[in-house]
Amino acid sequence: xxxxxxxxxxxxxxxxxxxxxxxxxxxxxxxxxxxxxxxxxxxxxxxxxxxxxxxxxxxxxxxxxxxxxxxxxxxxxxxxxxxxxxxxxxxxxxxxxxxxxxxxxxxxxxxxxxxxxxxxxxxxxxxxxxxxxxxxxxxxxxxxxxxxxxxxxxxxxxxxxxxxxxxxxxxxxxxxxxxxxxxxxxxxxxxxxxxxxxxxxxxxxxxxxxxxxxxxxxxxxxxxxxxxxxxxxxxxxxxxxxxxxxxxxxxxxxxxxxxxxxxxxxxxxxxxxxxxxxxxxxxxxxxxxxxxxxxxxxxxxxxxxxxxxxxxxxxxxxxxxxxxxxxxxxxxxxxxxxxxxxxxxxxxxxxxxxxxxxxxxxxxxxxxxxxxxxxxxxxxxxxxxxxxxxxxxxxxx
Numbered sequence: 001x002x003x004x005x006x007x008x009x010x011x012x013x014x015x016x017x018x019x020x021x022x023x024x025x026x027x028x029x030x031x032x033x034x035x036x037x038x039x040x041x042x043x044x045x046x047x048x049x050x051x052x053x054x055x056x057x058x059x060x061x062x063x064x065x066x067x068x069x070x071x072x073x074x075x076x077x078x079x080x081x082x083x084x085x086x087x088x089x090x091x092x093x094x095x096x097x098x099x100x101x102x103x104x105x106x107x108x109x110x111x112x113x114x115x116x117x118x119x120x121x122x123x124x125x126x127x128x129x130x131x132x133x134x135x136x137x138x139x140x141x142x143x144x145x146x147x148x149x150x151x152x153x154x155x156x157x158x159x160x161x162x163x164x165x166x167x168x169x170x171x172x173x174x175x176x177x178x179x180x181x182x183x184x185x186x187x188x189x190x191x192x193x194x195x196x197x198x199x200x201x202x203x204x205x206x207x208x209x210x211x212x213x214x215x216x217x218x219x220x221x222x223x224x225x226x227x228x229x230x231x232x233x234x235x236x237x238x239x240x241x242x243x244x245x246x247x248x249x250x251x252x253x254x255x256x257x258x259x260x261x262x263x264x265x266x267x268x269x270x271x272x273x274x275x276x277x278x279x280x281x282x283x284x285x286x287x288x289x290x291x292x293x294x295x296x297x298x299x300x301x302x303x304x305x306x307x308x309x310x311x312x313x314x315x316x317x318x319x320x321x322x323x324x325x326x327x328x329x330x331x332x333x334x335x336x337x338x339x340x341x342x343x344x345x346x347x348x349x350x351x352x353x354x355x356x357x358x359x360x361x362x363x364x365x366x367x368x369x370x371x372x373x374x375x376x377x378x379x380x381x382x383x384x385x386x387x388x389x390x391x392x393x394x395x396x397x
Contacts, residue, residue, distance in 0.1 A: 005365050005373040008358040013374060013393055014108030015361070016381040018322040019215075019276050019344035022145060023068050023092035023115045024138065026085055032137035037130050042116065050080030053116045056125040063234070067115040068092055070101070070348030077350065079234035092348050095148050102152065104355045107345065109390055111154040111381065112146065113183065113276065114138065115349070118217040120185025121160045128162040135160045135170060143177060151389040156181040156213060161190045168201050171210070180385045181211040181274065185218035192221055194262040202268045211320070211384055215276040216246055219255045247324075247351070249282035256286065256319070263306045265314045272384065275321040277346065281328035283321065284335035287312040316340070320384060324351050330364060338372060342381045 029041040042055050044064070053062040065079040068088035076082055090097035092115075102110060117123060117138065124134035139157045146153035157174035159182050160166045167188040174182055187194050188201035205212050233239060245251070252275055259273060290311035298304040307314075320340040323329050333341065343364065346352045353360045365373045382390055 003370040005368050005370040006362075007366070008106060008361050010370075011377070011394075013378045014390055015106060015357075015377050016342075016387070016390065017102075017107045017110040017345045017347070017357075018342035018381045019113060019324075020110040020347045021067065021092075021113050021115050021349055022142065023064070023085075023088065023348065024117075024141070025093045028141050029134055029137050032141060033133050037133055040125065040130060042124060042134065044085065046084075048080050050078070050082070051084045052080065055123055056127075056130065059125070060123045062116045062119075062123070064088070066234075066350045068348050069350050070352050070354040089348060093145075095145055095153070099149060099152060101347070101354065105345070105347070105357045106361075107347075107357060109152045109154060109387065110345075110347070111156060111180070111385065112142065113156055113213075113215055114142075114158065117158060118215055119220075120218040121158050121162075122185065128166070131162050132160050132166055132170075136173070139170070139174060139177075139179065143179070151387070154181075154385060154387065155179050156183050158182075159184045159188075161186045163190045164188050164197055164201060166190075168204060171201065171204055175208050175210060179210075180387075181213050183213045183215060183218075185214075192219065192258070194258075194264065198264075199267060202264055202271050206268045206271045209270075209272070209386070211272040211274045213274045213276055214252070214255055214259075216251050216278050220251065221254070247277075247279055249278045249280075249286075252278035253282065253286060256315075257290070260290065260311055260314060260319075261303075261307070265318050266307055266309075269317070271318055273319050274384070275319060277322060277324070277344070277351070279323040279326040279329060280321050280336060280341055281326050281332060283315070283329075284332045287315055287335070290315075320380070325360060325364065327364060330368060333372070338375055339380055339383075341376055342384070343376050 026044040030038060030043060033041045040056050042053055044051050045054050051064040063079045064084065065082045066077065068083045069077050070089050072082065089101060091101035121131055121135050124131045135158045142155045146155045157170065157179035159170050171182050182205065186192055188198045189195045256275065265271060294311055316337045322342045322344045324344055324346055345354065345357050347354050
């Protein structure tokens with residue numbers, strides 16, 4: 001009989017957090033963009049008692065509030081006014097402070113994503129040169145943020161949405177400079193529909209064994225989805241309903257179907273796609289229905305000539321996913337690829353339970369086989385990103 005996981009204290013390996021965030025410092029783009037763009041650079045402004053990111057002179061906005069709630073009581077959460085850069089935990093933007101917060105939470109390493117760019121690089125600007133300059137400035141800053149962490153902070157590069165050539169150029173730069181994954185918010189061609197020319201991007205990522213990431217909040221077809229919080233209502237039951245829909249996989253389902261049924265994986269069977277922050281309990285239902293519809297409709301649609309494998313076979317081989325609190329996903333874990341699912345904290349966003357992630361881990365995993373828990377807390381993320389500098393065992397254990 002295999003050993004059973006019961007409590008965090010028994011773990012003898014480093015916990016790897018597959019999805020955490022930075023809060024980009026207010027001067028990031030003001031300092032790093034070429035002078036000709038600095039008047040239109042993303043910046044923080046004080047409005048309505050709180051701080052707000054403003055993009056391209058007001059074409060898009062994003063409030064600071066819910067991206068920096070780590071350490072606050074839920075009674076103090078607000079989209080605006082709860083925190084400012086003066087009051088938020090410095091772990092959002094300072095490397096030494098981040099490592100201290102990770103130590104307090106029992107986390108050894110974190111894979112890092114942005115805060116203000118979660119809706120996609122297009123939030124910076126529709127103008128090609130400005131968007132690309134903002135993307136590069138962020139990617140350079142993130143490398144600097146991670147550099148002094150001793151390999152404990154894992155950078156993921158943003159990819160622009162300004163066309164295939166720009167996407168490939170940033171992918172190649174990211175590879176050459178040490179990023180471990182690439183975050184897309186559209187197909188490489190810059191649109192929300194695949195094109196044959198995208199194969200150049202997929203081939204480059206596959207050859208480099210670089211995971212391609214799709215984070216919730218991006219790759220969305222809704223009008224205005226790329227424009228941040230402009231006009232958004234952050235209060236009331238409707239907002240909670242939208243949040244529940246998102247964290248239950250609602251935003252990710254159509255994106256997965258677009259990618260899964262694109263024909264990409266017939267041509268690039270080793271391409272790795274990572275779904276971030278959508279949790280995992282929805283995956284078995286989608287795969288069951290995808291296989292059933294494919295089996296029924298493949299002949300008359302002609303799809304049988306474009307894709308020969310069942311959708312579930314492709315998903316099991318090519319897709320990875322992160323989750324936070326998902327006990328339903330744990331109940332259904334044998335209907336997914338156990339080697340491709342990874343736990344995460346969402347620090348310092350509103351999905352985070354810092355500094356009590358130890359309790360969340362016990363809630364999610366107690367009673368499961370300990371070897372399976374190790375996959376979700378350590379092995380899978382370490383293998384996906386090739387994190388060989390992270391030890392397989394804690395010192396003295």
